[in-house]
Amino acid sequence: xxxAILAFGGLAVILGxxxxxxxxxxxxxxxxxxxxxxxxxxxxxxxxxxxxxxRPYAEAIAGEQAxxxxxxPGGEDGILALAELLGREPLPLNPENGVADDIKTLAVIDExxxxxxxxxxxxxxxxxxxxxxxxxxxVIESECTGCELCVPPCPVDCIDMVPVATTISSxxxxxxxxxxx
Amino acid sequence: xFGLFKSGRSGQSGFHGGLTLPGHKLHGEAGRIRPAPLPDxxxxxxxxxxxxxxxxxVKVGERVLRGQLIADSDSFIAAPVHASISGTVVxxxxxxxxxxxxxxxxxxxxxxxHADEGLPTPDxxxxxxxxxxxxxxxxxxVRRAGLVGLGGAAFPSSVKLNPGSSANVNTLILNGIECEPxxxxxxxxxxxxxxxxxxxxxxxxxxLGAQECLIGLEDNAPEAAAALRQAxxxxxxxxxxxxxVPTRYPQGGEKQLIQALTGKEVPRxxxxxxxxxxxxxxxxxxxxxxxxxxxxxxxSRIVTVNGPGIRQPQNLEVRLGxxxxxxxxHCGGYTQTPRLIMGGPMMxxxxxxxxxxxxxxxxxxxxxxxxxxxxxxxxxxxRCGECVDVCPANLLPQQLxxxxxxxxxxxxxxxxxxxxxxxxxxxxxCPSNIPxxxxxxxxxxxxxxxxxxxxxxxxxxxxxxxxxxxxxxEAREKEEARRRKREALKQKKQTPAAAPASAxxxxxxxxxxxxxxKAKAEKARxxxxxxxxxxxxxxxxxxxxxxKAxAQKAQRLAADSGKADPAARTDQVxxxxxKARAAxxxxxxxxxxxxxxxxxxxxxxxxxRASTTTDPVxxxxxKARAAKQAASAxxxxxxxxxxxxxxxxxxxxVxxxxxQAKAARKPTPESASKPHxxxxDPVxxxxxKAKAxxxxxxxxx
Numbered sequence: 094x095x096x097a098i099l100a101f102g103g104l105a106v107i108l109g110x111x112x113x114x115x116x117x118x119x120x121x122x123x124x125x126x127x128x129x130x131x132x133x134x135x136x137x138x139x140x141x142x143x144x145x146x147x148r149p150y151a152e153a154i155a156g157e158q159a160x161x162x163x164x165x166p167g168g169e170d171g172i173l174a175l176a177e178l179l180g181r182e183p184l185p186l187n188p189e190n191g192v193a194d195d196i197k198t199l200a201v202i203d204e205x206x207x208x209x210x211x212x213x214x215x216x217x218x219x220x221x222x223x224x225x226x227x228x229x230x231x232v233i234e235s236e237c238t239g240c241e242l243c244v245p246p247c248p249v250d251c252i253d254m255v256p257v258a259t260t261i262s263s264x265x266x267x268x269x270x271x272x273x274x
Numbered sequence: 275x276f277g278l279f280k281s282g283r284s285g286q287s288g289f290h291g292g293l294t295l296p297g298h299k300l301h302g303e304a305g306r307i308r309p310a311p312l313p314d315x316x317x318x319x320x321x322x323x324x325x326x327x328x329x330x331x332v333k334v335g336e337r338v339l340r341g342q343l344i345a346d347s348d349s350f351i352a353a354p355v356h357a358s359i360s361g362t363v364v365x366x367x368x369x370x371x372x373x374x375x376x377x378x379x380x381x382x383x384x385x386x387x388h389a390d391e392g393l394p395t396p397d398x399x400x401x402x403x404x405x406x407x408x409x410x411x412x413x414x415x416v417r418r419a420g421l422v423g424l425g426g427a428a429f430p431s432s433v434k435l436n437p438g439s440s441a442n443v444n445t446l447i448l449n450g451i452e453c454e455p456x457x458x459x460x461x462x463x464x465x466x467x468x469x470x471x472x473x474x475x476x477x478x479x480x481x482l483g484a485q486e487c488l489i490g491l492e493d494n495a496p497e498a499a500a501a502l503r504q505a506x507x508x509x510x511x512x513x514x515x516x517x518x519v520p521t522r523y524p525q526g527g528e529k530q531l532i533q534a535l536t537g538k539e540v541p542r543x544x545x546x547x548x549x550x551x552x553x554x555x556x557x558x559x560x561x562x563x564x565x566x567x568x569x570x571x572x573x574s575r576i577v578t579v580n581g582p583g584i585r586q587p588q589n590l591e592v593r594l595g596x597x598x599x600x601x602x603x604h605c606g607g608y609t610q611t612p613r614l615i616m617g618g619p620m621m622x623x624x625x626x627x628x629x630x631x632x633x634x635x636x637x638x639x640x641x642x643x644x645x646x647x648x649x650x651x652x653x654x655x656x657r658c659g660e661c662v663d664v665c666p667a668n669l670l671p672q673q674l675x676x677x678x679x680x681x682x683x684x685x686x687x688x689x690x691x692x693x694x695x696x697x698x699x700x701x702x703x704c705p706s707n708i709p710x711x712x713x714x715x716x717x718x719x720x721x722x723x724x725x726x727x728x729x730x731x732x733x734x735x736x737x738x739x740x741x742x743x744x745x746x747x748e749a750r751e752k753e754e755a756r757r758r759k760r761e762a763l764k765q766k767k768q769t770p771a772a773a774p775a776s777a778x779x780x781x782x783x784x785x786x787x788x789x790x791x792k793a794k795a796e797k798a799r800x801x802x803x804x805x806x807x808x809x810x811x812x813x814x815x816x817x818x819x820x821x822k823a824x825a826q827k828a829q830r831l832a833a834d835s836g837k838a839d840p841a842a843r844t845d846q847v848x849x850x851x852x853k854a855r856a857a858x859x860x861x862x863x864x865x866x867x868x869x870x871x872x873x874x875x876x877x878x879x880x881x882x883r884a885s886t887t888t889d890p891v892x893x894x895x896x897k898a899r900a901a902k903q904a905a906s907a908x909x910x911x912x913x914x915x916x917x918x919x920x921x922x923x924x925x926x927x928v929x930x931x932x933x934q935a936k937a938a939r940k941p942t943p944e945s946a947s948k949p950h951x952x953x954x955d956p957v958x959x960x961x962x963k964a965k966a967x968x969x970x971x972x973x974x975x
Contacts, residue, residue: 147735265722
C-alpha cells in the first residue's frame with residue numbers, strides 16, 4: 094500500500110516536473126493558426142470583411158467568430174484555401190461583404206484636382222499615399238493594394254480606381270482549351 | 275505529325291529521351307551570311323535581355339550615331355542598348371515587340387539618316403592584344419557592349435563571366451549546336467568567322483580560369499567543324515577541343531549539351547556552375563571578341579530567315595531593331611499567307627505581326643504557311659507514356675499535364691515543373707495532340723504571378739503593421755502629454771508659496787535649466803496641440819518630438835552642470851517649482867529683465883539669432899532666460915548664471931537643429947526604434963516645413 098502510494102506520488106512529481114519544463118521549453122508564442130490564416134488573406138486591408146484589417150479578421154476566424162466567406166478580394170480561391178486550412182466547408186462569398194472583382198485596380202489621384210487635405214493619407218491602411226497639408230498628394234503605385242478606402246474621404250472626388258494594365262512582366266499564359274477526358 | 279518523326283530514345287549516350295527531327299537547314303552557298311540592307315528605321319526595345327529593363331538616355335528629336343549608348347540600367351543583371359544606325363530618335367513609346375503575349379513594351383525608335391555614321395571615338399578603346407587585359411576590365415567592357423547570350427535566352431554575358439570568387443570553373447563549353455530545324459545562323463557564323471569564335475573562346479577561358487574548353491557540334495554541320503579545326507590549328511592557343519555528337523533534339527539545351535559532351539548532369543534546380551562548367555553560345559563568344567578587340571558594341575546579329583513560306587531563305591547579318599517586314603521583303607516576300615514564328619518550330623513563339631523588330635535574342639524568323647483549317651483535334655489522354663520516353667529532363671509530362679490541368683500547381687511543382695525546358699518533345703509525340711507545353715507554360719506563369727502577389731501581400735502586411743504601431747505610439751504620446759500637463763497644473767496650484775523658499779535651497783543652475791526645458795516643452799506642446807484640429811496628426815507628433823528632444827537635451831545639460839544634485843534631472847516637482855518662481859519673478863521684474871543687463875542681453879541676442887530656425891521655441895527659451903537673469907541679478911548666484919546663459923543658448927540651438935534634422939528624417943522619432951525604409955524622406959521634410967511656417971504665422975498673433 095505504502096509502496097504504491099510512494100511510487101505513484103514519485104511518478105506524479107517526476108511527470109509534473111517534466112510537464113512544467115516542457116511548457117517552458119516549448120512555449121508557443123501567439124496563435125500559430127492566426128498566422129496561417131493571415132498568410133492566406135490578400136492583405137488588402139480593405140475592411141470589407143467588417144474587421145479593421147486582415148489580421149483582425151484572421152483572429153476572428155481563428156476564434157470562430159467570423160465565417161471564412163467575408164473576404165471579397167480573396168475571392169473564391171481564398172475561400173477554398175481557408176476551407177482547406179481549417180477543415181471547414183467552403184461557402185459562397187457573403188454578398189453583404191461585397192462582390193469579388195477579378196480585375197485588379199489601383200487608386201490614382203487626379204493631381205490637378207487635389208487640394209491637399211490629407212484625408213486620403215489618413216485613410217490609407219498601408220501608407221501608400223504621400224503628400225503634405227495643402228500640397229498635392231500622389232499614390233505610390235507599387236504599394237497600393239487597391240482597397241478603395243481612400244476614395245470616400247476625398248472631398249473633391251479626385252481619386253479614381255484604375256484597372257491595372259497587363260504588361261509583359263505580369264502577363265500569363267492562358268490555359269489551353271480543355272479537351273474531353 | 276506523329277508519323278513524320280521517329281523518336282530516337284534507345285541505346286544513346288548523353289541525355290534521356292529526345293527526338294531526331296528533319297533538319298531543313300541552309301547549307302553551302304544558300305547558308306552564306308549576307309548583309310541585310312540598312313533599315314529605314316529601327317525599333318530598339320528597352321528590355322531585350324533577362325533582368326532589369328534599361329532606362330532611355332536619349333530624348334525624342336536627338337540625333338544619335340551608330341554604336342551610341344542610348345539606354346542603360348544600374349542593375350547588375352542588365353545589358354545596355356546601343357543605336358544600331360545613325361539617325362534621329364523619333365519616338366520613345368510602347369511598341370509591338372517580339373513576345374509570346376503580343377503586348378507592347380517601351381522601345382526607342384530611330385529613323386535612319388542613311389549615313390550610317392559611327393561614333394568618332396568608341397566608348398572604350400580597341401585592343402591589339404586583348405589577352406593582356408585583366409578580367410575586371412574585360413567584364414566591364416563586355417557589359418558596356420550590351421552583350422547577352424545570343425542563343426536565345428539573352429542572359430547578360432558579363433554576369434556569366436563573373437562566376438564569383440568561390441566558384442571553380444574547370445570547363446568552358448561553347449554551344450555550337452542548333453538542334454532545332456531550320457535554324458543555321460550559328461553554323462554559318464562558325465563557318466565564316468571561325469577565328470573570332472576561337473579567339474573569343476580563348477579570351478573567355480582565361481577570364482574564367484577554366485582548364486579545358488570544349489566546342490559542342492552536331493554531325494549535321496561538318497563545314498563548321500572543319501572551319502573551326504582549321505582556326506584552332508592556325509591560332510596558337512591552349513587546349514580547345516571540338517566534340518561532334520550525333521544530331522538529336524534538344525541537344526542545344528544547356529543541360530542536355532553538358533550531359534552529351536561530358537556525361538555530367540547538372541543538379542536539379544542548379545546551375546552548370548555548380549559542377550564547374552560555364553556554357554556560352556558560339557555567337558556570343560564571337561561578339562565578345564569583336565567587342566573587346568575592335569570596340570564594337572552589340573548592334574547587329576545573324577538571323578536565319580527560313581521556312582516553307584519564304585521565297586529566298588538565307589542567313590542575314592541584321593542590325594538590331596530592324597522590322598521583320600524589311601527582312602521578309604529582302605528575302606523575296608511570302609509565298610503564301612504566312613504564319614510567323616520567332617525561333618524554331620519547336621520552341622519558338624508566334625509573332626502577332628511582321629512589324630516587330632529583330633532583337634538580341636532573335637536567331638531565326640521562321641515563315642510557316644498558315645493552315646486554313648485548324649490542326650488535328652485534341653483527343654483525351656490515353657496514358658500511353660510516349661511523352662515520358664522522350665522527355666530530356668527526365669520528368670513525367672503526363673502527370674504534370676494532369677496537375678496543371680487541375681490547377682494543382684503545388685503538386686506540379688513537386689513534380690519538378692520548373693525543370694521543364696519547354697522543348698516540346700512530349701507534345702510532338704503525343705498521339706492525342708494535347709498541347710502539353712502550353713499547359714506547363716500556363717502553370718509556370720500562374721506560379722510566378724502567385725509568388726509575386728505573395729511578396730506584395732507581405733509588403734502590404736508589414737506596412738499596415740507599421741502604420742498601426744505608429745498610430746498607437748502617437749496616441750500614447752498624446753495621452754502622456756496630457757497627463758504631464760494635468761500634473762503640472764495640480765502642482766502649480768499646490769505649491770506657489772513654497773517656491774521662493776525652495777529656490778534658496780536648490781542649486782540654482784539645475785533648477786533654472788530644468789525650468790527652461792519645462793517651458794520649452796510646454797510651449798511646443800501647446801503649439802502642437804493647437805493646430806491638431808485643423809491639420810493631420812503627423813505635424814503634432816513632429817513638433818512634440820522636437821520639444822521632447824530639446825527637453826531631454828536641456829535636462830541632460832542641467833544634470834551635467836549640477837552634479838551636486840543629480841535628482842534635479844528627473845525631479846518634476848523641482849522643475850515645476852522653478853517654473854512657477856521664474857514666471858512670478860518675470861512678471862514682478864519685467865523692466866529689470868528688459869534692462870541692458872549684460873548677460874541677459876547677450877542671451878536675448880542669442881535667442882534672436884536662434885529664432886530664424888526655431889522661432890516659437892527660441893522665444894520661449896529667451897523668455898525663460900530673461901526671467902532667470904532678472905531673478906538671479908539680485909541673488910548671490912549671478913556669477914554662476916552669467917556664463918551659463920549664452921552657453922545654454924548655443925546648446926539649445928544645437929539641440930533644436932538636431933531635433934529638426936531628426937524630424938525631417940523620420941515622421942515619428944518615437945517609433946523610430948523600428949526603422950521604416952519605405953517612408954519617403956521628402957514627405958517628412960515637407961510636413962516639418964509646413965509646420966514651421968504655420969508656427970511662424972501664429973507667433974506674431
